[in-house]
Amino acid sequence: MLNLPFNYLANVKIIPMVIAHEKLYHFAKEILIAAGCPEQEAQQAATILLSADLRGVDSHGVARLSGYIRLIDKKRVNTTPDIKLVHESPSTGVIDGDGGLGLVVGPKAMRTAIDKARTAGTGWVSVRNSNHYGIAGCYAMMALEEDCIGIAMTNASPLVAPTYANERLLGTNPIAVAIPADKQPPFVLDMATTTAANGKLEILQRKEQNTPDGWLQDANGNPTIDPYGVKNGGALLPLGGDKDHGSHKGYGLASVVDIFSAVLSGANYGPWVPPFVAFLDPPSDPVGKGIGHFFGAMRIDAFRPASEFKSHMDNWITRFKSAKPIVEGRTVLIPGDPERIMEKQRRIAGIPLLDPVVKDLQELSARFGVPFNEA
Amino acid sequence: MLNLPFNYLANVKIIPMVIAHEKLYHFAKEILIAAGCPEQEAQQAATILLSADLRGVDSHGVARLSGYIRLIDKKRVNTTPDIKLVHESPSTGVIDGDGGLGLVVGPKAMRTAIDKARTAGTGWVSVRNSNHYGIAGCYAMMALEEDCIGIAMTNASPLVAPTYANERLLGTNPIAVAIPADKQPPFVLDMATTTAANGKLEILQRKEQNTPDGWLQDANGNPTIDPYGVKNGGALLPLGGDKDHGSHKGYGLASVVDIFSAVLSGANYGPWVPPFVAFLDPPSDPVGKGIGHFFGAMRIDAFRPASEFKSHMDNWITRFKSAKPIVEGRTVLIPGDPERIMEKQRRIAGIPLLDPVVKDLQELSARFGVPFNEA
Numbered sequence: 001m002l003n004l005p006f007n008y009l010a011n012v013k014i015i016p017m018v019i020a021h022e023k024l025y026h027f028a029k030e031i032l033i034a035a036g037c038p039e040q041e042a043q044q045a046a047t048i049l050l051s052a053d054l055r056g057v058d059s060h061g062v063a064r065l066s067g068y069i070r071l072i073d074k075k076r077v078n079t080t081p082d083i084k085l086v087h088e089s090p091s092t093g094v095i096d097g098d099g100g101l102g103l104v105v106g107p108k109a110m111r112t113a114i115d116k117a118r119t120a121g122t123g124w125v126s127v128r129n130s131n132h133y134g135i136a137g138c139y140a141m142m143a144l145e146e147d148c149i150g151i152a153m154t155n156a157s158p159l160v161a162p163t164y165a166n167e168r169l170l171g172t173n174p175i176a177v178a179i180p181a182d183k184q185p186p187f188v189l190d191m192a193t194t195t196a197a198n199g200k201l202e203i204l205q206r207k208e209q210n211t212p213d214g215w216l217q218d219a220n221g222n223p224t225i226d227p228y229g230v231k232n233g234g235a236l237l238p239l240g241g242d243k244d245h246g247s248h249k250g251y252g253l254a255s256v257v258d259i260f261s262a263v264l265s266g267a268n269y270g271p272w273v274p275p276f277v278a279f280l281d282p283p284s285d286p287v288g289k290g291i292g293h294f295f296g297a298m299r300i301d302a303f304r305p306a307s308e309f310k311s312h313m314d315n316w317i318t319r320f321k322s323a324k325p326i327v328e329g330r331t332v333l334i335p336g337d338p339e340r341i342m343e344k345q346r347r348i349a350g351i352p353l354l355d356p357v358v359k360d361l362q363e364l365s366a367r368f369g370v371p372f373n374e375a
Numbered sequence: 376m377l378n379l380p381f382n383y384l385a386n387v388k389i390i391p392m393v394i395a396h397e398k399l400y401h402f403a404k405e406i407l408i409a410a411g412c413p414e415q416e417a418q419q420a421a422t423i424l425l426s427a428d429l430r431g432v433d434s435h436g437v438a439r440l441s442g443y444i445r446l447i448d449k450k451r452v453n454t455t456p457d458i459k460l461v462h463e464s465p466s467t468g469v470i471d472g473d474g475g476l477g478l479v480v481g482p483k484a485m486r487t488a489i490d491k492a493r494t495a496g497t498g499w500v501s502v503r504n505s506n507h508y509g510i511a512g513c514y515a516m517m518a519l520e521e522d523c524i525g526i527a528m529t530n531a532s533p534l535v536a537p538t539y540a541n542e543r544l545l546g547t548n549p550i551a552v553a554i555p556a557d558k559q560p561p562f563v564l565d566m567a568t569t570t571a572a573n574g575k576l577e578i579l580q581r582k583e584q585n586t587p588d589g590w591l592q593d594a595n596g597n598p599t600i601d602p603y604g605v606k607n608g609g610a611l612l613p614l615g616g617d618k619d620h621g622s623h624k625g626y627g628l629a630s631v632v633d634i635f636s637a638v639l640s641g642a643n644y645g646p647w648v649p650p651f652v653a654f655l656d657p658p659s660d661p662v663g664k665g666i667g668h669f670f671g672a673m674r675i676d677a678f679r680p681a682s683e684f685k686s687h688m689d690n691w692i693t694r695f696k697s698a699k700p701i702v703e704g705r706t707v708l709i710p711g712d713p714e715r716i717m718e719k720q721r722r723i724a725g726i727p728l729l730d731p732v733v734k735d736l737q738e739l740s741a742r743f744g745v746p747f748n749e750a
Contacts (some may be wrong), residue, residue: 007415018615030743032535066662072538087678087679088496088677089495089496089497089674089677090465090466090494090495090496091465091466091495091496091497091677092496092497092673092674092677092678093677094679117611118497119465120464120465120466120496121463121465121466121467121495121499122464122466122497122674124496124497126678155474156626162695162698162707163707163708164700164701164702164705164706164707164708165695165698165699165700165701165707166698166699166700166701167698169694169695169698170669175628175684177627177631179631179634185628187634189547189627189630189631191621191623191624191627191628192624193624194621195615195620196620196621196623198624207446208741212619212620214620215620217701219407221397222701224715238623239614239615239621239625240614240615241572241616241620244587245570245571245587245589245590245616245620246566246569246570246571246614247568248708248710249567249614250567250614251710251715252552252564252710253550253564253566253628254568255562255695255710256554256564258554258691259688259691260524261490261563262678263684263687263688263691264675264678264684265678265679266679266683269687269691270691270695271694286686286688287690296434298467299464299467300639302463302464302466302467303467303640304462304639304640304641309638309639311664312633312638312644312662313638315644315662316633316638316644318633318646320537320540320544320630320645320672323537323539323540323541323542323544324540324541324542325539325540325541326539326540326592326595326596326597327539330539331539332537332538332539332540333538333623335626335627335630337624349504371467
């Protein structure tokens with residue numbers, strides 16, 4: 001049995017549908033085109049969505065497609081954005097996403113960072129006026145094929161309470177870092193700066209199970225293990241959980257992500273970040289434009305020959321993998337291992353979709369006249 | 376009563392000595408000169424040491440002076456290093472510290488990053504062949520006066536077990552980020568990537584109290600609340616504590632610090648990092664030179680006008696400070712607040728020194744003929 005800690009579906013009994021990833025990609029792309037996106041941008045967006053589904057980050061894949069479409073319906077997402085580099089230096093840039101899908105703005109901004117790195121050694125791009133961009137890890141991984149270290153962050157709708165606060169002021173604000181190796185697969189960290197991501201709550205709700213302690217506080221700011229805690233007015237907790245366990249560190253990291261993504265670029269930050277769900281209106285007193293992202297690329301050979309670096313990364317990875325385990329057989333994982341193993345499986349076996357997701361996709365199919373079935 | 380979560384001395388009953396920071400600085404500088412450091416480098420090193428004492432990070436101030444001297448005695452620290460930029464691109468550099476004190480190599484490397492940022496927008500310097508550099512936050516803060524965001528990281532002797540490992544493979548590997556504001560004080564995050572720093576264990580040992588759960592594992596890899604757990608062959612745990620609470624994230628962050636600091640520069644990484652304590656020999660099979668650091672500087676105006684950014688930072692800080700508290704009167708802190716308040720107090724009231732530290736300093740005084748007293 002493979003050790004797959006991120007396999008959120010492992011304990012869910014009924015998988016109503018499994019669909020080949022190529023078919024799901026094609027469906028997502030056609031829906032986005034039908035909703036008004038130009039073909040090339042629809043391809044780009046569908047690629048990012050599917051990479052989340054392939055890597056087992058189901059909360060950020062096609063499960064969100066209908067959410068994006070609702071934002072397009074509300075004119076909160078611009079399907080034909082004029083994405084512009086509005087400020088730059090040799091190693092930096094600010095991009096205005098013109099209200100486009102984050103799935104379209106993000107790849108363009110990450111490519112700008114990689115291009116800057118080509119001449120300046122590193123490239124750093126902060127983005128304003130964008131929307132939810134899906135899975136952070138995929139952007140960081142774009143740097144790998146150029147022998148760069150890739151970095152990606154984004155802010156997000158406020159669901160997280162800073163240490164001591166009974167108020168949601170930060171998003172789950174992820175940090176992703178992708179680092180190339182030689183014979184070993186790359187190191188790919190992709191983490192929310194909370195104790196647990198929101199997607200894990202949904203799984204526990206379906207399983208009618210409580211959360212571990214340290215994940216949530218209730219509407220009064222008290223600890224709770226109710227998986228509906230956030231829905232009932234509570235908040236997710238920063239990585240660390242409480243002050244004794246370092247929640248001020250998780251709060252600090254989430255803040256850095258917020259500031260790099262939005263204060264540097266001129267996007268909305270903190271509690272002003274517009275909500276992802278279309279049924280909630282954005283704050284009426286914005287402090288910037290849209291949501292913000294931050295991307296970085298560092299050329300390895302701007303520090304030392306890439307072959308030397310990658311051979312030491314192989315050594316680093318091999319040494320950590322062979323660490324003495326606490327429990328025989330449960331070996332140390334390298335960041336990115338679980339998602340890579342999942343992708344290998346799902347490329348062959350297909351993408352399992354939960355019932356509510358299938359229902360959503362069938363509704364999109366009916367509305368836009370794009371066929372959806374597993375055959 | 377001020378809310379000072381980082382005031383490790385708050386509950387220790389006997390403070391045998393309080394000394395003015397200028398006197399302590401002078402003493403530290405003279406000891407370093409007597410041990411062979413040139414005057415300017417001794418000044419630099421003493422400045423960094425004292426800034427830790429002033430900011431309340433007592434574990435990284437003069438309490439370590441005798442430790443540095445023991446490394447000089449063992450010829451593991453070079454008091455007259457030839458610190459060189461050995462590789463560069465417009466926005467990057469690698470510095471070889473020639474075995475010097477981290478307290479001397481670090482400031483030079485951070486200045487190189489700031490200089491690079493002046494022309495390229497950002498500057499990133501990875502350092503090899505260095506030693507323990509004290510408090511990370513001080514290096515990040517060097518960027519503030521140039522209207523830059525400052526970043527500092529370092530690897531350190533292995534005391535931390537990755538998730539699932541019964542082996543110490545990582546240091547407490549801190550991340551520091553300093554961000555300028557306008558009328559508000561700067562945002563200064565300075566955090567170990569563990570649940571709790573080693574210094575907190577020493578306080579609990581003195582108080583004969585157990586640790587909270589989630590800080591440590593014992594020599595068999597089982598959870599322990601024994602404050603001597605690390606000394607007895609156990610390990611500190613990455614931020615998160617255990618898998619359910621996101622320890623794989625703390626492990627991932629500590630790994631990024633290790634790789635940026637050491638694999639990029641050619642220093643020792645993971646379990647090969649030489650120990651700080653002089654009574655333990657460095658590994659006999661090094662994979663690089665000395666220990667590694669990583670520094671970054673990003674000019675604000677490489678992204679947007681500094682005045683605009685800083686005014687939004689004021690707004691960010693003001694909004695977070697005014698968040699609704701869970702407990703009336705216990706308001707949300709901005710990273711750097713507790714240390715800044717502490718520094719303000721200690722600049723006036725002096726630096727309190729615990730008995731074992733006073734004893735250490737008196738021994739140095741006798742050995743080098745440098746007077747040490749509070750008068």
